[in-house]
Amino acid sequence: MKKLKILLIGQPNVGKSSLFNALVGPKVTVSNYPGTTVEVIKAKKKINNTEIEFVDTPGIYSISDRTEEEKVTESVLFEEEVDGAIIIVDALSLERSLYIVLQILEAEIPVIIALNFLEDAQKRGIKIDCEKLEKLLNVPIVSINPLTKKGINKLVEVALKEFFEPTRRIEDGTRQGFKVKYDDHIEKAINKISTEVEGKLPKRFIAIRVLEEDEDFYKYLKDKRVVREAKEGLQEHPKIAEDISITRYGTASFIASKVTQIIPLKKEKSERKIDRILLHKIWGPLITFLSLLAIFAILLWLGNLTQEVLMGLTEKFLSSFDAVEHSIIGMVLIQGLTGLAGGISIALPYVFLFYFLLGLLEDVGILSRFIVNTERFLKKIGLPGKSFIPLLLGLGCTAPAIRATRVLSSKKEQFRTASLFAFVPCSSRIAIIMGIVGFYGGGLLAFSVFATSIVAGLIWAFGIKKFIQIKNEPLLLELPPYRRPLLKNVFAKSWIRMKDFVYLVIPLLALGGMAYGVLEITGLTNIIIEPFSPITRWLGLPAVTIIPLVFGFLQKDLTGAMLISVIGSEISLALTPIQIYTFGVASTIGIPCIIALGMLINEFGFKKATVLTITSIIYGFLFAGLVWRIISIF
Amino acid sequence: MNEEPDILKIVKEDILKVVGGKDEKIPLKSIEVDTAVSSSIVSEAIKELKEEGLIEISSEKETGEEYIQLTKEGRVRANVIIKKHDILEEYFKERRSEEEAIKAADILEHYISIEVINTIKKLNTFKDKGIPLTEFKQEEGLITDINLNIELFERIVSMGICPGEKIRIIGQIPNGIIIEVKNKKFALDKEIARKMKVLEYEKA
Numbered sequence: 128m129k130k131l132k133i134l135l136i137g138q139p140n141v142g143k144s145s146l147f148n149a150l151v152g153p154k155v156t157v158s159n160y161p162g163t164t165v166e167v168i169k170a171k172k173k174i175n176n177t178e179i180e181f182v183d184t185p186g187i188y189s190i191s192d193r194t195e196e197e198k199v200t201e202s203v204l205f206e207e208e209v210d211g212a213i214i215i216v217d218a219l220s221l222e223r224s225l226y227i228v229l230q231i232l233e234a235e236i237p238v239i240i241a242l243n244f245l246e247d248a249q250k251r252g253i254k255i256d257c258e259k260l261e262k263l264l265n266v267p268i269v270s271i272n273p274l275t276k277k278g279i280n281k282l283v284e285v286a287l288k289e290f291f292e293p294t295r296r297i298e299d300g301t302r303q304g305f306k307v308k309y310d311d312h313i314e315k316a317i318n319k320i321s322t323e324v325e326g327k328l329p330k331r332f333i334a335i336r337v338l339e340e341d342e343d344f345y346k347y348l349k350d351k352r353v354v355r356e357a358k359e360g361l362q363e364h365p366k367i368a369e370d371i372s373i374t375r376y377g378t379a380s381f382i383a384s385k386v387t388q389i390i391p392l393k394k395e396k397s398e399r400k401i402d403r404i405l406l407h408k409i410w411g412p413l414i415t416f417l418s419l420l421a422i423f424a425i426l427l428w429l430g431n432l433t434q435e436v437l438m439g440l441t442e443k444f445l446s447s448f449d450a451v452e453h454s455i456i457g458m459v460l461i462q463g464l465t466g467l468a469g470g471i472s473i474a475l476p477y478v479f480l481f482y483f484l485l486g487l488l489e490d491v492g493i494l495s496r497f498i499v500n501t502e503r504f505l506k507k508i509g510l511p512g513k514s515f516i517p518l519l520l521g522l523g524c525t526a527p528a529i530r531a532t533r534v535l536s537s538k539k540e541q542f543r544t545a546s547l548f549a550f551v552p553c554s555s556r557i558a559i560i561m562g563i564v565g566f567y568g569g570g571l572l573a574f575s576v577f578a579t580s581i582v583a584g585l586i587w588a589f590g591i592k593k594f595i596q597i598k599n600e601p602l603l604l605e606l607p608p609y610r611r612p613l614l615k616n617v618f619a620k621s622w623i624r625m626k627d628f629v630y631l632v633i634p635l636l637a638l639g640g641m642a643y644g645v646l647e648i649t650g651l652t653n654i655i656i657e658p659f660s661p662i663t664r665w666l667g668l669p670a671v672t673i674i675p676l677v678f679g680f681l682q683k684d685l686t687g688a689m690l691i692s693v694i695g696s697e698i699s700l701a702l703t704p705i706q707i708y709t710f711g712v713a714s715t716i717g718i719p720c721i722i723a724l725g726m727l728i729n730e731f732g733f734k735k736a737t738v739l740t741i742t743s744i745i746y747g748f749l750f751a752g753l754v755w756r757i758i759s760i761f
Numbered sequence: 762m763n764e765e766p767d768i769l770k771i772v773k774e775d776i777l778k779v780v781g782g783k784d785e786k787i788p789l790k791s792i793e794v795d796t797a798v799s800s801s802i803v804s805e806a807i808k809e810l811k812e813e814g815l816i817e818i819s820s821e822k823e824t825g826e827e828y829i830q831l832t833k834e835g836r837v838r839a840n841v842i843i844k845k846h847d848i849l850e851e852y853f854k855e856r857r858s859e860e861e862a863i864k865a866a867d868i869l870e871h872y873i874s875i876e877v878i879n880t881i882k883k884l885n886t887f888k889d890k891g892i893p894l895t896e897f898k899q900e901e902g903l904i905t906d907i908n909l910n911i912e913l914f915e916r917i918v919s920m921g922i923c924p925g926e927k928i929r930i931i932g933q934i935p936n937g938i939i940i941e942v943k944n945k946k947f948a949l950d951k952e953i954a955r956k957m958k959v960l961e962y963e964k965a
């Protein structure tokens with residue numbers, strides 16, 4: 128019976144062990160961990176009257192980097208009598224795989240290439256011309272898939288044909304594999320050393336290994352002095368070893384580029400089409416703006432629906448406390464519960480829905496395109512593109528949004544973005560604008576409050592840009608591929624963003640409500656009416672409105688209830704439309720509440736946080752009074 | 762949105778590099794001085810390196826001082842990192858001051874693959890150092906340099922945009938340029954594109 132000994136060589140994770148199993152049957156376990164075959168595994172199989180011994184070697188990237196695995200492979204390769212080697216090549220990284228092929232071809236060992244992952248490559252739009260590669264390398268190539276056993280029989284067939292009497296084939300030139308050609312000075316040195324080589328191994332190969340400073344190969348030299356002689360006169364090229372590997376790598380990448388063609392996939396093509404629209408200089412920003420507007424329409428609609436249901440429930444719940452209303456503790460408790468109800472019924476559905484929609488946009492891949500589009504405009508007011516997400520989150524709840532400014536790379540940028548939360552109305556402030564200004568003063572008035580916020584914010588941002596010089600963070604953003612969102616991921620992400628709100632903000636809302644209850648019962652709220660009357664006079668509002676304006680800071684959701692409690696439920700009779708508008712502006716511009724202040728302290732320290740909060744509130748009051756006066760002129 | 766650079770991985774590699782740079786075992790304490798990060802991360806990194814069998818900790822009987830030493834496998838890993846660093850340092854020395862070259866190599870060594878290191882080696886032999894990305898007209902090229910301040914450099918290489926990588930230009934946008942590196946798409950500021958040098962792929 129004839130015998131054949133065949134070596135399997137390849138990079139880690141190239142599917143070598145799977146191929147080994149496919150060839151000899153499941154005699155070794157296949158595991159996904161890199162470097163599974165630390166030892167050499169051998170197995171024999173009888174095919175067509177021939178006994179083939181397959182030898183599985185450890186996964187290696189080359190035979191020059193001197194790791195343990197490479198040493199093992201090298202010793203099997205040269206010290207055992209092998210008839211040929213099957214090199215498994217990864218179609219997904221042809222370049223890297225070809226390096227080792229070229230190295231083994233230098234050793235003049237008969238080689239067959241088993242091309243793995245060809246289907247995967249095709250799926251990714253990488254087309255490899257196998258015939259061309261076969262011709263270039265002058266080595267047979269078999270495309271395989273060890274998992275489906277595709278090409279395995281053919282591989283064995285080719286091996287039987289190719290590996291019998293390989294020496295004759297190599298000598299008569301019918302199977303002379305591709306040889307890397309090195310620079311003239313290296314070739315000269317190779318030739319020189321070749322003359323001193325003894326033994327069975329190819330002379331050129333030994334010479335190259337010696338020049339690559341592989342000391343294991345010095346033993347094949349008749350006279351070691353030849354190395355120094357060969358290197359003499361090459362002083363201008365002190366790094367021969369490196370030059371050799373660079374040339375080999377260069378040749379590998381040259382061959383790879385000759386036989387590979389990248390075809391844009393259908394998906395990629397359609398993705399480009401979408402990008403051409405979404406990132407268009409006019410359509411892009413327009414779509415971004417309209418989408419955000421649409422999201423708000425959806426939110427207001429859905430938010431109102433859930434709010435009505437939840438409000439009904441909490442009111443029922445609160446009315447069951449009527450009996451205790453007249454005790455002091457009962458009154459404090461009721462304010463606390465009202466605060467809690469405000470948090471849950473107004474903010475929770477709104478904030479959660481909003482964060483959910485935002486997460487959805489993010490996972491579909493659209494949000495990053497929106498960031499690119501808005502960056503142009505944010506840059507004009509001195510903000511980095513990445514501040515877009517925290518600013519958007521600010522429309523939900525300011526407190527978690529302040530934490531979200533951490534995505535920005537510097538504390539300065541972070542603080543500047545956070546300062547704008549004075550003008551980005553959170554859900555509670557939107558509730559004031561819609562529920563009080565809109566409800567008692569009409570849609571136009573509510574819209575004017577939003578518009579005033581934007582104008583005040585722009586003036587603020589330009590002012591900061593003018594006076595504080597911060598080098599702008601340039602646009603650098605990954606654009607993920609468009610994909611179908613996984614609802615589970617979106618929920619998880621929304622929950623992470625919600626966490627602060629649920630665990631921190633909601634309990635504090637209840638506490639804020641209770642604190643207000645205590646102040647109200649003890650009559651302390653009325654103390655501030657007189658000393659703060661200059662402010663209400665500046666705002667052109669009744670003196671009692673200072674109570675919701677100031678104590679709204681404890682619990683923003685209670686602002687409306689406080690207003691009703693001080694001036695009665697007939698707001699449209701008690702206040703003129705301009706007063707309603709001024710109240711809306713004064714209560715929504717500025718860092719909104721004590722919870723946001725706490726978050727600011729947490730991020731930026733007590734001093735910076737309080738200065739920002741007080742300044743922003745004064746700015747809001749100034750602005751509201753000024754606008755009211757300007758309007759009154761007409 | 763952005764992945765944080767894996768600090769633990771970086772610290773682990775830095776420790777291997779520091780220990781690997783010396784022949785004998787070195788006192789555990791001196792590690793914390795060499796790498797400028799919090800000591801809890803350093804001890805976490807040392808713990809993991811030990812579990813992975815890359816280092817050994819021994820304590821001296823008399824003084825009780827602990828020493829750190831590389832195992833055989835750890836030595837191999839350390840050599841790879843040191844080699845990467847040397848190649849990168851040499852590469853950047855051709856392009857900027859020595860001090861900046863070392864800084865750039867210190868960062869890039871943690872992010873660059875062996876494959877790309879090979880390209881870097883090859884690029885080092887070229888006279889052609891490439892042209893700014895903003896002036897580049899072909900569709901495909903090879904990034905030869907990214908000359909940004911250190912923080913921005915670290916951010917960009919941690920996203921996978923490294924010298925030695927292939928780059929594809931996808932399109933222009935009003936505020937920048939859309940590129941593809943390693944099958945990932947990015948929007949880049951014009952400011953960054955100007956400081957990035959690219960070589961025609963055919964020439965490479």
